[in-house]
Amino acid sequence: MPPAGPARRCRGPVTRDDAGVTTRAPAASPQxxxxxxxxxxxxxxxxxxxxxxxxxxxxxxxxxxxxxxxxxxxxxxxxxxxxxxxxxxxxxxxxxxxxxxxxxxxxxxxxxxxxxxxxxxxxxxxxxxxxxxxxxxxxxxxxxxxxxxxxxxxxxxxxxxxxxxxxxxxxxxxxxxxxxxxxxxxxxxxxxxxxxxxxxxxxxxxxxxxxxxxxxxxxxxxxxxxxxxSMPDRGHDGAGRGSALALLRNRQLAVAVFVSFAFISGVDLLIAYLPVFGEHAGLSPSLVGAMLAIRAGLSFVTRLFLDALVRLAGRLMVILVSAAVATATMLAIVVSSGPFMLGTLMVLLGLTLGLGQPLTMTWVVEQAPQQLRATALALRITGNRVAQTTAPALAGGLSGLIGVAGPFVLAAVLLGAAGASVVPFLRSR
Structure with a gap:
């Protein structure tokens, strides 16, 4: 029998029993x-x-x-x-x-x-x-x-x-x-x-x-x-089967995709429109850049300790609290005055906005069938890309109606809705 290639080897060695039936043992998980x-x-x-x-x-x-x-x-x-x-x-x-x-x-x-x-x-x-x-x-x-x-x-x-x-x-x-x-x-x-x-x-x-x-x-x-x-015991024909849209019939998975949509919209709107807000408030580009760097740096730190946060309060509670704080902070930006207050708000956003993406990744994985986990994560990525193309356009239109506050109000609405969507699942636990 010719040697198996890399894709075949990951399915385990081929054996033949006394009755002449050929089987393939599952590959071992990495140590x-x-x-x-x-x-x-x-x-x-x-x-x-x-x-x-x-x-x-x-x-x-x-x-x-x-x-x-x-x-x-x-x-x-x-x-x-x-x-x-x-x-x-x-x-x-x-x-x-x-x-x-x-x-x-x-x-x-x-x-x-x-x-x-x-x-x-x-x-x-x-x-x-x-x-x-x-x-x-x-x-x-x-x-x-x-x-x-x-x-x-x-x-x-x-x-x-x-x-x-x-x-x-x-x-x-x-x-x-x-x-x-x-x-x-x-x-x-x-x-x-x-x-x-x-x-x-x-x-x-x-x-x-x-x-x-x-x-x-x-x-x-x-x-x-x-x-x-994803399902090696069923072979390649079993893995990846099933409608991606059918995954959204699972309410928790659909909410996880929406929460991810809301959080990434908040991040993108902040990055795109804080310079515009700073221009109206008389803040220099270097100061605005420093504030965005503070936000990104704190998001990096909170992600390192994400597991401890989840163990302390539970995944859905962390999502709810971070969405609520981010909602209030986005609205506070609109009425903020002075660099110190705005910098404080960036600290709060840094501590909260970075949590949505990793938490929704885990939530999606746990809710998806094993053979469709990568497909479900890709569905989440699709939602993120829709957010990154539609949210700025909506924010631009809203800015024409209510001024520079528009993008931050939109971000607050999305984040508030994300937090509210988690509440029913907290009650059911």
Whole structure:
């Protein structure tokens, strides 16, 4: 019998009993030290991915402006990277559920390296938009695969801790990326177009670290059940079956997707519109940037201690309290006066807004059927991408009606609704 390839080996060795019936033993789960090593490599890769991503995001805008684009063009190019995931996240989740996580990790890592090189070499707005869309496709593959690996490496009681670390590593990259991009742009002294080229090539070099880390994850877990289909006892045909929309018939899973939608809307609206609020309040861009950095830094810290918070108060109670505090804080921004008060509000948002994403990841995993866990997480990602494309548009329209307070009122409404949606499940416990 010819030797089995990597995808076959993760399903276990083939044996034949006395009656001549061929069976395939299930692959062994990775040992504890192997899981720890793979998780550490995944966290390193995730931090590097988000460093590259958040280096590239603002540089793309500068590239568009350097090519003569308008503010509308900046928005259109930025939206290009978010639109594809709305339609492709769920198919990628199914692909992952069928045991193809290594393919997503390696192909996504290659796109992560190649994307900035492409952005550095295109000199038309259409080209930037197309390459940015392809770049978003690669980032989506890494997000879907990364979350699937966290599930595979976690025991049932470890989801909150491991997803907390996973999102904390993402927060670290989100802090480092803009700093690195700003330093590269500031150190360059040429025309804006040339400076963006240098920054993109730097981002591609950084991305090599993620590709290496993910390659090592594949090597460490090769042949184990971690890379098998979600239901190995039923084979590839059983894994990934079922309607993704049918998952939303589970009320708790549907609420978890909405809570994630609300929290990521709050973060994106804050990042997009706090500079506008600061301009009206007479705050300098550097001060506004420092306040946003405070928020991001505290979100990183709270995610590190997420497991302890859940053990202390329970997952749903943590979601409810964080949503309630974030709601009140968003409304308080509208009436805040002076940098000290605004800085205090950023501290509160840092302590609360960062909790929604990892907590809803665990909630979705626990509510989804085992064979559809990656698909359910991809459904959650789809909701996030819908939020990132619709919330800013709604906020812009609301700003036209009630002024600069509009985006913060919208964020408060969404976060308040998210907190209220959790209450029935608290009562039923």
């Amino acid at each position: 504890r030290h192997v899981r720890r090593r793979a998780l550490a490599l995944l966290l390193i890769g995730t931090a590097v991915v988000h460093t590259t991503m958040f280096l590239a995001k603002p540089i793309v805008s500068y590239r568009v402006l350097a090519l003569g684009g308008s503010e509308f063009d900046v928005g259109a190019v930025a939206a290009a990277s978010a639109l594809l995931p709305i339609f492709l996240a769920i198919p990628m989740g199914r692909f992952s559920d069928r045991g193809r996580v290594p393919v997503l990790l390696i192909s996504g890592g290659i796109v992560l390296v190649a994307g900035p090189i492409g952005l550095a070499n295109v000199e038309s707005l259409l080209g930037v938009g197309l390459v940015n869309a392809a770049y978003g496709f690669g980032l989506l593959a890494l997000m879907v695969a990364g979350q699937a690996v966290v599930v595979a490496l976690s025991e049932p009681g470890e989801y909150d801790r491991n997803f907390g670390w996973f999102t904390a590593s993402a927060s670290l990259g989100q802090m480092l990326g803009p700093l690195l991009g700003g330093w590269v742009m500031g150190a360059s002294s040429g025309p804006l177009l040339a400076d963006t080229t240098t920054a993109f090539l730097t981002g591609s070099g950084v991305a090599m670290g993620a590709l290496l880390a993910y390659g090592l994850v594949v090597v460490v877990l090769r042949g184990s059940a971690a890379f098998g289909p």
